[in-house]
Amino acid sequence: MVAVELAERRILEFIKSEIVLDGVGESLTPDSQLLNGIVDSLGLMQLVAFLEEEFEIEVDDADISKEHFSTVGDISRLVGSKIG
Amino acid sequence: MNDASAAVSLIDTSEQTEYYEWVRKFALSLPDDTRERDSRSIFSREAWEKCGRLGIQGLPAPEEYGGGGAGVVTTMVALEALGYGCKDNGLVFSINAHLWTSVIPIWRFGTEEQKVRWLPGLCSGSLIGCHGITEPDAGSDAFSMKASARRVDGGFLLNGQKTFITNAPVADLLIIFARTNEGIGPFGISAFLVEGGTKGCSTSRGIDKMGLRTSPMSEVVLNDCFVDESSVLGRLGRGGEIFQESMRWERACIMASQVGVMQRTMERCIDYARHRRQFGKTIGQFESVADKIANMKISIDASRALVRTAGTRMDEGEEATVEAAVAKAFVSEAALRTQLDAIQIHGGYGYTTEFELERSLRDAVGGTIYSGTSEIQRRIIARSLGL
Numbered sequence: 001m002v003a004v005e006l007a008e009r010r011i012l013e014f015i016k017s018e019i020v021l022d023g024v025g026e027s028l029t030p031d032s033q034l035l036n037g038i039v040d041s042l043g044l045m046q047l048v049a050f051l052e053e054e055f056e057i058e059v060d061d062a063d064i065s066k067e068h069f070s071t072v073g074d075i076s077r078l079v080g081s082k083i084g
Numbered sequence: 085m086n087d088a089s090a091a092v093s094l095i096d097t098s099e100q101t102e103y104y105e106w107v108r109k110f111a112l113s114l115p116d117d118t119r120e121r122d123s124r125s126i127f128s129r130e131a132w133e134k135c136g137r138l139g140i141q142g143l144p145a146p147e148e149y150g151g152g153g154a155g156v157v158t159t160m161v162a163l164e165a166l167g168y169g170c171k172d173n174g175l176v177f178s179i180n181a182h183l184w185t186s187v188i189p190i191w192r193f194g195t196e197e198q199k200v201r202w203l204p205g206l207c208s209g210s211l212i213g214c215h216g217i218t219e220p221d222a223g224s225d226a227f228s229m230k231a232s233a234r235r236v237d238g239g240f241l242l243n244g245q246k247t248f249i250t251n252a253p254v255a256d257l258l259i260i261f262a263r264t265n266e267g268i269g270p271f272g273i274s275a276f277l278v279e280g281g282t283k284g285c286s287t288s289r290g291i292d293k294m295g296l297r298t299s300p301m302s303e304v305v306l307n308d309c310f311v312d313e314s315s316v317l318g319r320l321g322r323g324g325e326i327f328q329e330s331m332r333w334e335r336a337c338i339m340a341s342q343v344g345v346m347q348r349t350m351e352r353c354i355d356y357a358r359h360r361r362q363f364g365k366t367i368g369q370f371e372s373v374a375d376k377i378a379n380m381k382i383s384i385d386a387s388r389a390l391v392r393t394a395g396t397r398m399d400e401g402e403e404a405t406v407e408a409a410v411a412k413a414f415v416s417e418a419a420l421r422t423q424l425d426a427i428q429i430h431g432g433y434g435y436t437t438e439f440e441l442e443r444s445l446r447d448a449v450g451g452t453i454y455s456g457t458s459e460i461q462r463r464i465i466a467r468s469l470g471l
Contacts, residue, residue: 064268064271
């Protein structure tokens with residue numbers, strides 16, 4: 001659980017600082033819908049590369065789905081399942 | 085100014101200046117038959133192979149695989165010299181396409197076996213490569229592609245249609261991008277190495293173009309084309325990353341050749357303006373003509389600086405995505421203005437095919453479209469600015 005919370009914080013920080021538009025990042029929460037224009041295709045590639053490097057995990061082809069990448073919360077749970 | 089070596093002396097090492105001169109002299113020695121081939125859209129395999137023997141097609145690849153082991157800036161220097169000396173802009177474009185869509189992806193993402201199998205031939209020019217991304221309904225929005233790769237016993241079956249594929253009619257190797265699962269955005273797309281002539285992979289009609297007519301282009305049709313497991317390039321579902329890497333190199337480097345073309349055009353304009361006399365004086369003495377040439381000089385110097393900035397960043401290990409986008413947008417548009425002004429300076433003569441300036445204008449139009457349109461480059465730039 002702690003791992004998921006830590007992951008959530010780091011992922012949120014990364015998206016706010018590296019991916020989202022100025023202004024949008026301020027209101028971003030773990031439940032914000034990322035795939036509705038907040039994270040574009042380039043951002044998604046940056047995000048997956050970040051996850052693999054930061055958490056030393058391998059994100060498989062099948063993992064990259066709406067189920068696992070719609071919100072920061074979803075992504076954190078995916079990361080948690082891989083490092084847990 | 086008429087000494088082309090002066091074109092690079094300000095920011096290159098003496099080695100790079102020598103290399104520029106070497107490639108420039110080679111390029112100037114290539115057969116001067118482009119006008120005739122352009123009129124019939126004929127690719128010169130002979131000139132391609134000559135470039136291969138010089139090592140152009142493998143410049144940045146590691147020497148252990150037959151490449152030149154050159155850094156990005158050195159590669160740009162060679163491509164600028166080639167663009168300057170080789171009047172066949174279509175051939176230079178085909179070489180660029182081959183480098184960025186085949187050599188780079190295999191070098192950066194290939195297994196040792198794939199590198200050993202493909203790179204020596206691609207680097208020597210004995211093999212020609214291309215990649216298949218674009219589809220009839222997926223252009224700038226490349227990741228909306230529909231081509232599929234369905235897993236079957238021992239490999240994959242590729243199905244779909246690709247279009248605007250440079251080099252496809254003459255390709256020995258095609259890197260085909262297709263969906264292996266639904267994924268989201270660029271994910272779920274995989275890259276496959278497909279040998280030319282593989283059953284189920286065919287090129288359809290050649291595509292007749294406004295410019296770059298000596299660079300062959302066609303559609304590629306995939307109809308239950310079987311490739312085995314060892315044909316997957318990079319990680320399954322991660323073809324988007326390969327495409328991005330290709331585009332990063334292509335956008336940064338492809339305009340180096342255009343800088344050379346602009347330099348060649350400017351020198352022709354200077355020569356013409358010094359000798360063509362109207363109203364009792366050379367036309368270069370008219371401000372309206374001189375200003376156009378001065379603007380060419382500004383465009384060339386700025387273009388070279390932008391291209392080399394992207395190259396330097398890449399040599400330093402940075403992605404240089406934004407620098408490449410800036411260079412691509414600026415140089416392609418500057419090249420178009422330069423070629424249009426060159427025709428205006430030459431008047432009626434410039435409008436004839438005999439003077440070969442109209443061909444360079446037609447060739448330059450493509451620059452604002454291929455490798456991501458100017459609009460896409462500005463989107464990348466704007467995104468980096470938080471817009």
